Amino acid sequence: MLFLVQDGITNGAIYALLGLALVLVFAVTRVILIPQGEFVTYGALTYASVASGQMPGTAKLALAMGIVAFALDLYAARRALHVRPIARAFLTNIVLPGAVLALTSWVVSRQPPVGVSIALSLVIVAAIGLFLYRIVFQPLAHTSVLVLLIASVACHLALQGLGLLFFGAEGQRGPAVLSTAFTAGTLRFTGQSIAVYAITIAFIVGLWLFFGLTLYGKALRATAVNRLGARLVGIRTTLSGQIAFLLASVIGALSGILIVPITTLYYDTGFLIGLKGFIAAIIGGLVSYPLTAVAALVVGTVEAFSSFYASNFKEVIVFTLLIPVLLLRSLAAPAVEEEKD
C-alpha cells in the first residue's frame, strides 16, 4: 500500500509542476497551453538524445523558430528601426539558439556529463517555448479564449508531428540524475525519486519567492489579476506572456528530464502527462496554485492505485475524476461569462 502512495506522490509532484505552469500561462495570457506536454517530451528526449550521443532535432528547431521570430520582430518594428532593440532581438532570437546549436553538436560526440546535457536540453526547450509565444500567441494576444485554444491545439499537433520526425517512433530512456538508492522500512527510495521530490520542492519554493518578492514576479501576478490595470502602469502584456511561456517551457522540460530515467518516453507521451497536469489545473479552477498542487498529488495517487489494481482502466479512472469535479464546480460557482477585452 505505502509504496503505491510513494509512487503516486512521485507522479503527483510532476503533475503539480505541470499544473502550476498551466495555471500560470492561462492566468497571464488566457492560453490553455495544450503543447505543455510537448515541452515535456522535447525536454526528456532532447536530454536522452544528447546523453546517448545523438544530435537532437530540437536544437535545429529552436534556431529555425528564432529566425522566424526575428523576422516578425523586424516586421513589427519596420516603421521605426532603432539599432538597440534590433540588436537585442538578434541576440536572443538568432545568436542564442545558434550558439546552443553549435555547442550541442560539439558536445554530443564527447559523452557530456549529466549536468551539461540537462542544461542544454533546458535552454533548447526554453528557447522553443519563448519563440512559440512570439510566433503564435503574441500576434493573437487580443483575440478570444476560443481562438487561443484552437491555436494551442494546432501548436500541439505541429510540435507532436515534429517530435516524431526528430526522435522517431521508438521510445527512449535517459540516464538517472542521481543513481544512489536506499531503503527505509518497507520503502525503497531511488536517487531519481529523491531528485524528483527535491527539484519539485525547490522549484515551487523558487516560484513562490519569484512571485512574492521580485518586481517581475509581481508584474506577472498583476497581469493575471487585471490585464488593463497592468498595462496602465506600463507593464507590457508581451513581456508577461514571454515570462509565462519561458517558465512553462522550462517547467515542462524539467519534468520530462526528471521522469525519462524512470519511464520510457515516446514522442507523444507528453500529451497524456500534460493532460494529467491539466486535470489538476482544472480542479484548481485554472486560478488557484495551492489547490492545483494538492489536486496533482491526488491525481498521481489515484493513478498509482488504479494502475496497480485495475491497470487496464488506469487512464479511464484518472480522467473520469474530471466529471464529478466539473459538476461540483458548476454547482458551487455561478456561471462565469468570458471576460471581454
Place this chain on the structure above:
Amino acid sequence: MRALLSVSDAHVSYGKVEAVRSVSLEVAENEIVTIVGANGAGKTTLLSAVMGILPLKGRVTFGGENLARLEIEDRVALGLGLVAEHRELFVTMSVQDNLELGAFRIAKAKAKISLERVYALFPRLKERRKQLAGTLSGGEQQMLAMGRALMGAPKLLMLDEPSLGLAPIIVADIFRIVGELRASGVSVLLVEQNAQAALRIADRAYVMELGEFVLSGPAKDVAANEAVAASYLGFHHEGASAI
C-alpha cells in the same frame, strides 16, 4: 502656457455608434481641466481613447509627440497616467505591491522617493500598506488608484469620476489632493459628474453633451453659465434656457 495634451477633431466609435464626435481639447502644463457632463455623454470614452484603450480617429499629441501609433504602455512611458473609472487595481495584492507596481517603469531609487511622497499624500494608505487592495473601502481604493498612478511620476493625470459612489467627506479629501497635485507640477484632466466640486478647483472646463463639447472656457465662467447651472449644478436660475 504650452499645451501638454492636445486633442483635435477626435472621433470615437463603438462599432457604428459614434460616442464622441469631433472633440478638441487642450491641457496646458500645470493646469487643472475638467470635463463635466451627464452620464453617458462620452466623457469616459474620450479618456479611454486618449489613453489608447479605445481606437480614436483624429489627432492627439502629448508633449509634442503624436500618440497615434503608441500603445498604452508607451503612453504611460511618456508621462500620461489614467485613473480609470473602475480603478483597475490588483485586488489580490497588497497596497504596497500595488504602489510598487505603479513605479514599474521607474528606477528603483526614484520609486522609493515616489512611495514616500504618495504615503505623505495619503497617510491612510501607509496604515494599510500590508492589506489586500480588494479589502479596502471604496474611498481607500480610489486613493490607492490615484497613488498607484502617481507612482509612475506622470506629467498629466487623467481622473475618471474619482468621486463616484464615495461619501462627501472623502470626496472633499480627494478634491483637496487634486489641488495639491497641481502644486507639485502635475497637470490634471478631471472627468466628473459632480460638476460643482469639479468646477470649483478647475482652471478651465469643457461641458460635454451627447458626445460633443457644447461649451468651454474658464471654470468660473462655465460655473456661472445659467444653462450649465440648471443642468448640472442642481439649482435653477430664473429663466434658464437649454444649451
